[in-house]
Amino acid sequence: MSVDCERYYVELRRINKSFGTFQASRDVNLRIQRGRLVALLGASGSGKTTILRMIAGLETPDSGEILIDGKVVNDVPGSERGVGFVFQNYALFRYMTVYDNIAFGLRVKKKSKEYIDDRVHELLKLIGCAGLEKRYPSQLSGGQRQRVAFARALAPSPQLLLLDEPFAAIDAKIRLELRAWLREMITNLQITSIFVTHDQDEAIEVADEIIVTNGGGVEQVGTPRELYSHPETPYVARFIGSSTSVKEYWRFRFFKSLGDQTSAVVRPEYVKVFRKDENKKFAKSAEEGIVDDVIFRGDNLEIRVRIHDVVLSATRSINDPVVEVGEKVDVFVYRFLVVDGEKIILLDNSSLREESVVI
Amino acid sequence: MNIRRNEGAIKWTLITLCAIFLAVFLILPLIYIVATSLRAGFQTYWKSITDEYAIKAAILTLEATAWAVVINTAFGVCAAWTLTKFQFRGKKTISTFIDLPVTVSPIIAGLIYVLTFGRQSFLFPILDRLGWQIIFAVPGIVLATVFVTFPFISREIIPALTAQGTDEEEAAAQMGASMFTIFRKVTFPHIKWALLYGVVLCAARAMGEFGAVSVLSGHLRGKTNTLPLYIELLYQGYDFTGAFAASSVLVIMSIVILALRVWLEKKGVKDLDVRK
Numbered sequence: 001m002s003v004d005c006e007r008y009y010v011e012l013r014r015i016n017k018s019f020g021t022f023q024a025s026r027d028v029n030l031r032i033q034r035g036r037l038v039a040l041l042g043a044s045g046s047g048k049t050t051i052l053r054m055i056a057g058l059e060t061p062d063s064g065e066i067l068i069d070g071k072v073v074n075d076v077p078g079s080e081r082g083v084g085f086v087f088q089n090y091a092l093f094r095y096m097t098v099y100d101n102i103a104f105g106l107r108v109k110k111k112s113k114e115y116i117d118d119r120v121h122e123l124l125k126l127i128g129c130a131g132l133e134k135r136y137p138s139q140l141s142g143g144q145r146q147r148v149a150f151a152r153a154l155a156p157s158p159q160l161l162l163l164d165e166p167f168a169a170i171d172a173k174i175r176l177e178l179r180a181w182l183r184e185m186i187t188n189l190q191i192t193s194i195f196v197t198h199d200q201d202e203a204i205e206v207a208d209e210i211i212v213t214n215g216g217g218v219e220q221v222g223t224p225r226e227l228y229s230h231p232e233t234p235y236v237a238r239f240i241g242s243s244t245s246v247k248e249y250w251r252f253r254f255f256k257s258l259g260d261q262t263s264a265v266v267r268p269e270y271v272k273v274f275r276k277d278e279n280k281k282f283a284k285s286a287e288e289g290i291v292d293d294v295i296f297r298g299d300n301l302e303i304r305v306r307i308h309d310v311v312l313s314a315t316r317s318i319n320d321p322v323v324e325v326g327e328k329v330d331v332f333v334y335r336f337l338v339v340d341g342e343k344i345i346l347l348d349n350s351s352l353r354e355e356s357v358v359i
Numbered sequence: 360m361n362i363r364r365n366e367g368a369i370k371w372t373l374i375t376l377c378a379i380f381l382a383v384f385l386i387l388p389l390i391y392i393v394a395t396s397l398r399a400g401f402q403t404y405w406k407s408i409t410d411e412y413a414i415k416a417a418i419l420t421l422e423a424t425a426w427a428v429v430i431n432t433a434f435g436v437c438a439a440w441t442l443t444k445f446q447f448r449g450k451k452t453i454s455t456f457i458d459l460p461v462t463v464s465p466i467i468a469g470l471i472y473v474l475t476f477g478r479q480s481f482l483f484p485i486l487d488r489l490g491w492q493i494i495f496a497v498p499g500i501v502l503a504t505v506f507v508t509f510p511f512i513s514r515e516i517i518p519a520l521t522a523q524g525t526d527e528e529e530a531a532a533q534m535g536a537s538m539f540t541i542f543r544k545v546t547f548p549h550i551k552w553a554l555l556y557g558v559v560l561c562a563a564r565a566m567g568e569f570g571a572v573s574v575l576s577g578h579l580r581g582k583t584n585t586l587p588l589y590i591e592l593l594y595q596g597y598d599f600t601g602a603f604a605a606s607s608v609l610v611i612m613s614i615v616i617l618a619l620r621v622w623l624e625k626k627g628v629k630d631l632d633v634r635k
Contacts, residue, residue, distance in 0.1 A: 057533070079534055079536075087529070091527050091529065092527075096544070104531065104544075108534050
């Protein structure tokens, strides 16, 4: 038990929270390890922000316990939980300079003038905004604002950093840059961090671990790779990646039905499309389909192919031979994620085993 | 489009109408006040405005105005803060009641206080024992002035606070700042200009108040006569020079307030531009 307390920095036990008739959290149980960078991922209204705000002390749970560093903090004010919070849209103090924004938390804690001055300059350097201390938030770019919000949250040296949709207010190009920056920053500081996002690419790229929320509850917790390859619930199977639902998956060759009530989900990564004249690995087990649409995605092509009355998505490199709409092609499906009630079963193409035996 | 073609004609008609309206209803009377007050010569004018009772009336007016501004600032800030930062039942009702004084005739406001604090009130014995005289005394005048200027400041601040939202306060609270610190450092800068503007409006209205004050004052010369009441008194006594001289003092005070307002608006807009 004591080992657990040491390992898990944040723990939520059977948390419930309602706003009027809307239940935002439904029996939430969570454990987050020290030093981890964790994403709370879910659609809007799935309860992810509520969880974050309860950890920060901005909301109070109706029932259940919140533990930080092994201590129940339900009755501890947010400001004494050792938590730094980066708000969505940053909530920078518009009438204060960058310097005063970062210094605010330290002044509240009655730190000495010299300490504050050193700390603010140290943070300004860390976020690459040295020289901007006299500016007002309105005179900063979106990226700079986010960095300042980050510095303001870090100023009182919190043990836990919480970020609410940290990239939502930034345009797409800078967002990618900032993601990498934030990840590097948090890794270097080794501060336990939780961020909320509705963008799965963001969660997968930035986080060590992802908590998928749905309807106020936790669907699955795992590393990005685990969520991708071993989704545990139908919601996660459909939510992660760009999935297509297939009702009668047993009509595909080399796939057996796992029961009458089942259906399946397939991702573009599991589907391969070949031109008839291409050399291919799975020549014998491929089936014929017709190209429905070809969509240029910049770095690759999405091929939408009709087979057994469903349209599946696959990707092809832009260096591969061109396929045309209406062309007959060979399609090979590696795997289906079969939905069996609330469970997910991974069903691989049975010829994969046979072919490997042949080789 | 039609509007575009006729733009010039419509524009100049409207401008002319506006100018005529302003001239007839505002500028002409103002000139007339000054002219009449100076008709008997500057000596008489100066004597009228330095009259002992005139000075006392002016001082009482300023005193009542100061009280109204202070009380309504305190109340207005609290009310606006409560109405914009918290969610609670009866919020709409409170918001509606704040506006009541502008819809109620000032004379009724005066009568309300006469009934509440006068001889027939159940409160009177208590006040009498404490030696507090409210009606027909300075406190009554202050009360009446506060009443009629009640919503001016809160109504100016509420839109500013609503536009700002609550996220900055939330951020400050999360870092452990006290309510007072949050107000002083985070909220106040947002409402500073709206507040000053409200103060100016409140002061302007307070200085001119006649109806409610008239009921509560008792018209004791040199004691409970404010400037507007004093002007009426002189006017009723056929002392036109005196009445217009006193009026000109009130007009000058209004012009000072107006100038302040223009300056505030200019300064406020500039400040907001930088820190939006």
